[in-house]
Amino acid sequence: MDADNPSNGVLIPCLMTHHGPGIYYRSADPESIAFAHSEALRYMDNRKKSKAQVYQDYLAKLFEMNSSPDSQLKKVSRTKFESIIDGFDEYAKVAGRHGEAYAKRRLSSVKRSFHFEVPGDRIEMDFWNVELMSLFVETGMWSLLPESYRSQIGSTRIWFAAAIDVSTRYVLAFKASTNPNAANAVEAIRMIMSDKTHISTALGCETPWIGRLRPRQIYCDNGKEFVSQRTQEVLRNARIAFTRPPAGEPQARPFIERLFKTIGPMVAHHFDGRTFGSIQEKGDYNPEERLSLQSDELIKFFLFAICDIYHNKKHAGLADGTPHNAWVKATSRYPIDVAPDEEEMLHIFGEKVSRRISSYGVSFMGIPYSNDELTRLRLKHGQTDFEIKYDPANLRSIAVYAGKDKGWFSVENQIGLDDNVSLEEWIVARQQLRLANAKESESGLAAMYRAISKLRTSGDAAMIRAKLGARSLDSNALARLEAELCGSWIAKPDDQMQGLEALASLPGDLKLSDESAFVEYQTVQKKEIAAAKRAAKSERLEPRTNNTDTDLQTETSVSRSGYYDEF
The missing domain is CATH 3.30.420.10 (Ribonuclease H-like superfamily/Ribonuclease H)
Known part of the structure; x- marks a missing residue:
């Protein structure tokens, strides 16, 4: 037997594992x-x-x-x-x-x-x-x-x-x-x-x-x-x-x-x-x-x-x-139920934590979130903890609970994060930046943006964002990471900031295998954003002739006030 190739070059084109009842294979080498x-x-x-x-x-x-x-x-x-x-x-x-x-x-x-x-x-x-x-x-x-x-x-x-x-x-x-x-x-x-x-x-x-x-x-x-x-x-x-x-x-x-x-x-x-x-x-x-x-x-x-x-x-x-x-x-x-938009995803999958409103608004992992409604809450209730929700896959906005009367409302970040920055991506960029240059990591947001863009151009961001690995981040681990990586640090925009490198988006050439081109694939709820992303493409998908956007919407939109009260 070849010591470098213990299976003698034999390739096994079948996967069988011990899954529930059945034969267990460990009796043989x-x-x-x-x-x-x-x-x-x-x-x-x-x-x-x-x-x-x-x-x-x-x-x-x-x-x-x-x-x-x-x-x-x-x-x-x-x-x-x-x-x-x-x-x-x-x-x-x-x-x-x-x-x-x-x-x-x-x-x-x-x-x-x-x-x-x-x-x-x-x-x-x-x-x-x-x-x-x-x-x-x-x-x-x-x-x-x-x-x-x-x-x-x-x-x-x-x-x-x-x-x-x-x-x-x-x-x-x-x-x-x-x-x-x-x-x-x-x-x-x-x-x-x-x-x-x-x-x-x-x-x-x-x-x-x-x-x-x-x-x-x-x-x-x-x-x-x-x-x-x-x-x-x-x-x-x-x-x-x-x-x-x-x-x-x-x-x-x-x-x-x-x-x-x-x-x-x-x-x-x-x-x-x-x-x-x-x-x-x-x-x-x-x-x-x-x-x-x-x-x-x-x-x-x-x-x-x-x-x-x-x-x-x-x-x-x-x-x-x-x-x-x-x-x-x-x-x-057939008409399908289209996937929720970013705001609904936040309320469906949002993880709940408590935060206090400060002059920066609400800070989560060093990211400041603020709007007029949040300011009114701070003026009315002072230094009080509020329940918030963050979406691990999208840090653009958080939701803040204003009580039974007003329910949840969305608050956008104040540093220009787009819909594609995930919690894992932000943490990895912060870790890499602190290891590379601790002084620069405290000086502003430009270095963070460069770190995230570097991840995206290398392709690592897609893997991080997809959370493909077997490890998961629980609430205790997240609290430790936030204290270690951010502490009292709050990201601030500066003059040297550049836009984030875009993640790969839906391609414009969806086809049947070995057949004709497929027309418009799926309704995109935020048409303005989708159109902007497609503008850079050399080829644009044509709309379907047998189904309109309205046809695909199988459920009516939920009003803002009524929707938040459900969560």
């Missing part, structure tokens, strides 16, 4: 599992061998491999071997054994079994538990890791949260966490309703991640992350119906269960073991930092596969269609 996966692939060819025959072929090949003194692979049992085959994508198995035409005819009934044609009518969400070692082995990435890293992985696990639109099989959210909780579920719900094109652009995907809407109904299990008070509050505020199938019945939400078994084969088969960056090139880190880094690399790897492979691959449940094409066609044919 990583190299043996990798070899079994590669041999199990032989089930998907036109020789149409039975599982038993493929297993016998595997045993013969295993004997041949172990005839060399340098190779001593362990045997995988027939039960385990067949469970690997069972995990392959159904369309890939039928098409490989009987041809694509037969697969389309046979599996078209799957699409008819769930009568959801309008995007957003049924969104399925779930958390997927993955052991890192198994994930690396079964995607062919194990051989890329240095020995020192392999010995440190142990039994570390990561949870992936995903959301899929049943009518189109389009993935609307995909996030990682080290422990599923309400915060992770809320972030995934937000991702469903957020623009994700900057993520696909930053990852270098050829197909933009265009899916975005307000779900009409979300289906998920009875996990604590979904039934928590915080998650339920967000769903109520967003006016999204919530359904939990009976416990122990994953067949009641079959599409998200199948998604987790489908992405893995695409990752390894199409990428040929390549990751976005070799771990050896990242330098020497302690074990925790290495594992954190690798989880970040993994989520990028999967997102790349979702955007450029899964969304463009013929799907068993779509007959002859792909999720990308199905999404484009369905959103042009």
Whole structure:
């Protein structure tokens, strides 16, 4: 066996992990599992061998491999071997054994079994538990890791949260966490309703991640992350119906269960073991930092596969269609519930903290917020704490609670932050600036803007803003960061300020795969801002002829006073 390549160059185009009931693979070593996966692939060819025959072929090949003194692979049992085959994508198995035409005819009934044609009518969400070692082995990435890293992985696990639109099989959210909780579920719900094109652009995907809407109904299990008070509050505020199938019945939400078994084969088969960056090139880190880094690399790897492979691959449940094409066609044919605007997002996802109004107004993470209404509150109530809401994804405005009579009202920042500056982006820029030049970090806002713009031009801002990593920031950690990074510092505009570098926005060439150009994709509620962003583009999308902006607005706008009282 080659010491530098413990899997003998064998690439595993299938991802199987221990997720709930099923076979556990740790009884065999990583190299043996990798070899079994590669041999199990032989089930998907036109020789149409039975599982038993493929297993016998595997045993013969295993004997041949172990005839060399340098190779001593362990045997995988027939039960385990067949469970690997069972995990392959159904369309890939039928098409490989009987041809694509037969697969389309046979599996078209799957699409008819769930009568959801309008995007957003049924969104399925779930958390997927993955052991890192198994994930690396079964995607062919194990051989890329240095020995020192392999010995440190142990039994570390990561949870992936995903959301899929049943009518189109389009993935609307995909996030990682080290422990599923309400915060992770809320972030995934937000991702469903957020623009994700900057993520696909930053990852270098050829197909933009265009899916975005307000779900009409979300289906998920009875996990604590979904039934928590915080998650339920967000769903109520967003006016999204919530359904939990009976416990122990994953067949009641079959599409998200199948998604987790489908992405893995695409990752390894199409990428040929390549990751976005070799771990050896990242330098020497302690074990925790290495594992954190690798989880970040993994989520990028999967997102790349979702955007450029899964969304463009013929799907068993779509007959002859792909999720990308199905999404484009369905959103042009049916009216959808458009995603909330920035102000409503603040009230849906806003995190509550207490702040005192000063002469600067209200300060949060060193950002001053002020307006006339806030000034009147200070003059009337003096040095009193008020409840505020901030949106971690958009620091442009906060909401202040003025009591039961007046409810919540919005207050904009006084330093010119746009809609695209997230809390994480602001924190990272502040940290980098303080490390680089503590004196400049206290002198004004220009240096902060330069730091944020540098993040954006490097592409790091898109990853930070998307919160793709497995780490999360709780209220206690945020309070410590605010005290450490900001203290009494309040950002002030100065004469040297320049505008922020713009994040990638919705591209102007959305198309059906290998087909004609797609006309206007989705209603943008703030038309003036959207028009300004598109003005710089050489090509502008034409409006739809069969649906107007009014047609797509399925819910009436909520008045300012009445809306705030709901939260």
